[in-house]
Amino acid sequence: MTMEQKPAFRVHLGDPIQLQFIPDDGRDRLTARVIGHSPGNSLIISAPRVNGKLTYLKEHQPFIVRMMQGNDVYGFESTVLKYYNSPFPHVHLRHPKDVERITVRGSRRVDTELLVLVKPSADPDRSLSASMLNTSATGALLQLKAPLGELEDELSISLELTIAGITRYLRIRAIIRNITLPGESDSASQLYKYGVQFCELNDEQTLLINAYVYEQVVHQMEEL
Numbered sequence: 001m002t003m004e005q006k007p008a009f010r011v012h013l014g015d016p017i018q019l020q021f022i023p024d025d026g027r028d029r030l031t032a033r034v035i036g037h038s039p040g041n042s043l044i045i046s047a048p049r050v051n052g053k054l055t056y057l058k059e060h061q062p063f064i065v066r067m068m069q070g071n072d073v074y075g076f077e078s079t080v081l082k083y084y085n086s087p088f089p090h091v092h093l094r095h096p097k098d099v100e101r102i103t104v105r106g107s108r109r110v111d112t113e114l115l116v117l118v119k120p121s122a123d124p125d126r127s128l129s130a131s132m133l134n135t136s137a138t139g140a141l142l143q144l145k146a147p148l149g150e151l152e153d154e155l156s157i158s159l160e161l162t163i164a165g166i167t168r169y170l171r172i173r174a175i176i177r178n179i180t181l182p183g184e185s186d187s188a189s190q191l192y193k194y195g196v197q198f199c200e201l202n203d204e205q206t207l208l209i210n211a212y213v214y215e216q217v218v219h220q221m222e223e224l
Contacts, residue, residue, distance in 0.1 A: 009074070009099050011037040015067050017045055022062040022077070030055060032091070034067075040095055042081055047089030057083050057091055065093065073102045073217055102217065109136040110216040114159055118142065121154035121173075132159065137210050139177070139197040148194050149176055155196060161212045168208055173199050 011034055019030040028050060036044030043065075048055045057080045067074045076096035083091050114132040130142040140157075142148070149155065155174045160167050180193040201209070 009096060010069065011043065011067075012069065015069060018066040019048065020064040020066070022064060024064075035090060038095070042092040042095055043078070045091050045093060047083070047091055054089055059083070063093070065096070068214065068217070075100045075102075109134050110213055112140075112216065114161075116142070116157050116159040118144070118148060119156040119158075120149050121156060122149070124156070133193075135209070135213060135216075137206070137213055139174070139195065142194045142196060144192045144194070147192055151176055151179060154199075157196070161208055163208065163211050163215055170205055170208060172201060172205055175199055 013034055013036070015034040017032050017034055019032065021027045021029075030048035030050070032045040032048045034043065035046050038044070048057070059080050059082060061080045063078055063080075065076055065078050076099045078093045078096055081092040081094055083089075112132050112135045114135070116130050116132050118128045118130050120126060128144055128146060128148060130144045130148075133141045133143050142157075153176045155176065156171060157174050158169070158171045160169050162168075174196040176194050177197050178195040180189075182190045182192060198209070
């Protein structure tokens, strides 16, 4: 993952957008979509709704704005220029002056702190607790105190993912693709690390893992 400052600002109609109030006093973040763009002047978005009801935004209200496009997440500060009700509710935001971007390369790998339960397929009666240090849509990095297996060994991983406040339980199959033994890393860790590739994910598992990864990327934008 890399972070770049002052990238070329690109806008596509329909891009999802998130608005965080300044100051962040516990109010819900708002979501909308880009419906227009006047370069150098304003970014035009649909009027946000909360629980199906329109939320009126006052002129000059400041926001932290976040947008996601493919592997890129953009963040910038803006203010409301104008809220219009005609011909339909929409909002003009001040065009960003400074934009920061996180680019998540490859498989959108994000740092995580998840505790998971791992069972080697060759010994299903053996269960090991592991830390999932990072996660992507296609695999993860596991850290354990004890050896787990050899290259190409199959595993069963049980974990819970919380997405938008909702927790889901998953049990997924994986294959060990790389191994770092104790003392082999730069930090000379006394722990075992295993890079695993997820396999045979069903549609629900694929959607949940992707949604979790994207949510973590957006959370990391809060640090910008």
